[in-house]
Amino acid sequence: MEPRREDTDLATELRALRPKPRPGFAAELDARAAAGFPREGGDDRSPLRRAAEKLSRAPRWRVPALAGAVAVAAIAVVTAVVAISEDDAFDRGAQQLAAQPQGQAAPGAGRLRGAFAPLGREVERAAVESAASANSKGAAPAYDGAGPSLRSSSGPNAFLTSQRDVERSAQLVLATEPSEVRAAAARVFETVHRFDGIVLRSSISAGDDAEASAVFDLLIPSGRLGDALAGFSEIAAVRSRRESSGDVTGRTTGLEERLRDSRARIESLLTELAAAGAEAERSAVERQLRFERARLAALRSSLQGLERRVNLSRVSVRIQSGAETGSEGAWGVSEAVDDAGRILAIAAGVTLIGLAVLAPLALLAALAWLGARAWARRRRESALG
Amino acid sequence: MSQAIATRAEAGNEARSSFDELYRQSRDDVYAYVAGLLRDASAAEEVTAIAFERAYRKRDRFDARRGSPRAWLFGIARNAALDELRQRRRQAALTADPTDPAAPSATDGVERSERRLLLTAALERLEARERELVALRFFAGLSNAEIARVLGISESNAGTKLHRVVTKLREACHGAA
Numbered sequence: 001m002e003p004r005r006e007d008t009d010l011a012t013e014l015r016a017l018r019p020k021p022r023p024g025f026a027a028e029l030d031a032r033a034a035a036g037f038p039r040e041g042g043d044d045r046s047p048l049r050r051a052a053e054k055l056s057r058a059p060r061w062r063v064p065a066l067a068g069a070v071a072v073a074a075i076a077v078v079t080a081v082v083a084i085s086e087d088d089a090f091d092r093g094a095q096q097l098a099a100q101p102q103g104q105a106a107p108g109a110g111r112l113r114g115a116f117a118p119l120g121r122e123v124e125r126a127a128v129e130s131a132a133s134a135n136s137k138g139a140a141p142a143y144d145g146a147g148p149s150l151r152s153s154s155g156p157n158a159f160l161t162s163q164r165d166v167e168r169s170a171q172l173v174l175a176t177e178p179s180e181v182r183a184a185a186a187r188v189f190e191t192v193h194r195f196d197g198i199v200l201r202s203s204i205s206a207g208d209d210a211e212a213s214a215v216f217d218l219l220i221p222s223g224r225l226g227d228a229l230a231g232f233s234e235i236a237a238v239r240s241r242r243e244s245s246g247d248v249t250g251r252t253t254g255l256e257e258r259l260r261d262s263r264a265r266i267e268s269l270l271t272e273l274a275a276a277g278a279e280a281e282r283s284a285v286e287r288q289l290r291f292e293r294a295r296l297a298a299l300r301s302s303l304q305g306l307e308r309r310v311n312l313s314r315v316s317v318r319i320q321s322g323a324e325t326g327s328e329g330a331w332g333v334s335e336a337v338d339d340a341g342r343i344l345a346i347a348a349g350v351t352l353i354g355l356a357v358l359a360p361l362a363l364l365a366a367l368a369w370l371g372a373r374a375w376a377r378r379r380r381e382s383a384l385g
Numbered sequence: 386m387s388q389a390i391a392t393r394a395e396a397g398n399e400a401r402s403s404f405d406e407l408y409r410q411s412r413d414d415v416y417a418y419v420a421g422l423l424r425d426a427s428a429a430e431e432v433t434a435i436a437f438e439r440a441y442r443k444r445d446r447f448d449a450r451r452g453s454p455r456a457w458l459f460g461i462a463r464n465a466a467l468d469e470l471r472q473r474r475r476q477a478a479l480t481a482d483p484t485d486p487a488a489p490s491a492t493d494g495v496e497r498s499e500r501r502l503l504l505t506a507a508l509e510r511l512e513a514r515e516r517e518l519v520a521l522r523f524f525a526g527l528s529n530a531e532i533a534r535v536l537g538i539s540e541s542n543a544g545t546k547l548h549r550v551v552t553k554l555r556e557a558c559h560g561a562a
Contacts, residue, residue, distance in 0.1 A: 010555055013504050014523035019420035021413060025430045029437065033408050036401075037438040383470035384513040 075354055079347045165252045165306070168222055168245040168313040170229055174236035178212035178321040181205075184235050185214040188317055191231040192216075195224045198312070214319040219312040232317055239320065248306060255303040262296040404444045407454050408437060414455075414525040415462045421520030422466050422513070432469050436462035456534035459527060463517075463535055470513075500558065507557035515550045522547055 021029075032038070176184050185204045192199055201217040220228045229241070269289045276282040415436055420429035440461045447457050508516060521527045521535060533543040 007551060007555070010504075010551060010558070011523060013500060014519060014554075017501065017505065017508070018417045018524040019426070019429070021416040021430065021433070022426075025416075026412065029412060029434055032434065033405070033412075033437065033441075037441045379471065380464060380467035383467045384517065 071354070071358070075347065075351050078350045078354070079343070163249075164247055165249045165310045166222070166245050167248050167306075167309050168225060168243065169315065170225065170244075170313065171240075171242045171316045172229065172232050172318070173239040173241070174232070174317065174319045175239045176236040176319060176321055178207065180236070181207075181212040181214055181319055181321055184319050185216075187235045188214070188216055188232065188319070191228060191235070192218055192220070194231065195228040196221055197228060197315075212321045214317075216315075216317040218315040218317065220315050222311055222313045225313045225315070228315065232315075236319060248310060252303065252306055252310070255299055255306065259296065259299045259303060262292060262299055266292050266296060401444075403454070404441060407440075407458060411455055411458055412437075414527075415458065417524035418459065418520045419462055419466050421524045422463075422517050423469060428469055428473070432465045433462070436465045439465065452534040453531055455527065456531040459521065459525065459531070459535045503558045504554065507554050510557065511550065511553070515546075515553070518543075518547050518550050519554070 174184065182204065185202070185206070189199065189202075191197075198219040199216060200219060202215070204214040206212050206214070229243075233241070266289065269285055269292060273282060273285045273289065276285055412433075416429055416433045419432045419436070420426055423429050423432065436458070440458050443461070447454060451457070452460075508519065511519065517536075518532065521532045522529075527535065529544045529547065530540050532547070533540040536543065538546075
């Protein structure tokens with residue numbers, strides 16, 4: 001469309017009104033442009049501001065690359081910290097174990113390292129419990145056969161277990177020469193008897209061949225578990241040792257309460273029975289009484305079973321012989337692969353947690369940035385209002 | 386490594402050269418736009434210098450996909466001018482038009498001087514946003530697409546607004562005549 005003549009004239013007139021810079025200002029600005037716009041009065045910016053400006057001038061691809069590198073470095077540092085702390089926890093546990101008599105566990109430390117590294121806390125707790133048990137040595141036996149032994153434990157670490165019902169179990173694998181399996185098995189029996197334990201099951205396959213072995217399922221008084229494990233460890237080289245525990249205080253307390261309720265109910269029914277006049281009423285109360293007594297017996301049985309499991313820890317001892325006997329404690333390729341796998345799993349976990357934490361933060365930061373931009377824009381536009 | 390440094394240096398030199406060219410092409414236009422918006426020659430000089438300095442420092446961040454270099458430069462100049470306006474909280478009177486449009490020159494006739502006086506008065510009565518459109522189009526010589534980019538609006542919207550302002554100015558001039 002052809003512009004109207006008067007519009008063209010108006011445009012020409014408007015262009016003629018165009019402000020022009022002073023020659024002095026133009027020359028001054030040219031000089032500054034030629035010098036690369038140096039900052040007047042020197043660079044008095046803070047190092048932080050300078051770094052931020054430098055970052056803002058960086059090519060766009062470099063900012064995410066830098067952020068990624070920082071994130072990877074942070075994950076690596078956290079992973080290293082976690083790995084070191086796990087290692088320290090293991091070392092403390094191993095020191096406690098090594099402090100046990102005769103030091104038979106020492107050759108197995110390499111294996112234990114692989115087995116317990118990710119379970120540092122459990123090892124630590126087991127070591128503390130061992131220490132508590134060792135401290136009670138020479139004093140009155142912690143196990144009195146009447147109630148949960150841990151409730152009557154003493155010593156400086158008693159506060160860790162006092163008033164708690166803890167069910168514990170342990171698995172011990174010992175290694176010896178085929179010809180010594182029978183002798184080792186005999187020493188297992190001796191140790192069990194020495195600590196007032198019970199042999200639930202035993203199986204011995206002795207001889208001079210490489211298949212010679214022995215397996216024991218034992219019940220050991222929980223208060224003497226640490227000492228007993230130390231005793232088993234003296235019999236032969238420890239190939240592996242695992243301990244686990246579970247707090248059953250809640251279940252015990254619950255059963256005790258239900259038992260009390262049941263007794264109270266029986267008392268009440270007996271009173272009702274004494275007061276009952278009619279035959280039908282008496283037989284109804286007696287029926288309820290029979291039911292409640294059966295319930296009481298079942299509860300008592302459950303509680304006794306639970307207390308037995310708390311008082312007596314289940315221990316499995318296996319004596320092995322054969323090609324691996326001489327290599328116990330060695331840290332080989334398979335252990336290295338195991339450790340590498342664990343480290344990778346920890347790294348993956350840390351990465352996941354990091355992402356879970358950083359993703360919302362990044363979202364909030366992005367929203368804040370967008371909000372700040374919008375606000376700044378509105379403020380600027382308001383200047384024209 | 387040395388090749389990477391050389392490539393980077395080459396890219397830096399290229400950016401510097403491009404900026405020099407942009408500066409030469411736009412120095413007077415930026416000043417004209419800022420002066421038209423601020424109506425204060427002294428402030429316009431200051432803001433123009435700030436705008437070029439900011440643009441120079443941000444020259445590596447210019448993205449050609451998001452508009453022409455001139456639109457990018459005027460966006461920076463606009464922000465600096467609005468910051469100045471906001472800071473001073475004023476609408477300064479036109480104080481520093483170096484070439485007084487009303488002053489008759491040897492080549493100007495009386496009629497043309499009168500028309501310029503009328504146009505200047507009409508410009509004075511425009512709202513700041515309208516005056517900014519005039520400054521961008523007629524003082525700085527930006528295209529509608531570039532104006533749209535600077536103001537963050539669509540090109541058709543920029544054209545419509547500009548047309549309204551021109552109509553308003555024409556009517557003001559005719560009405561006064």
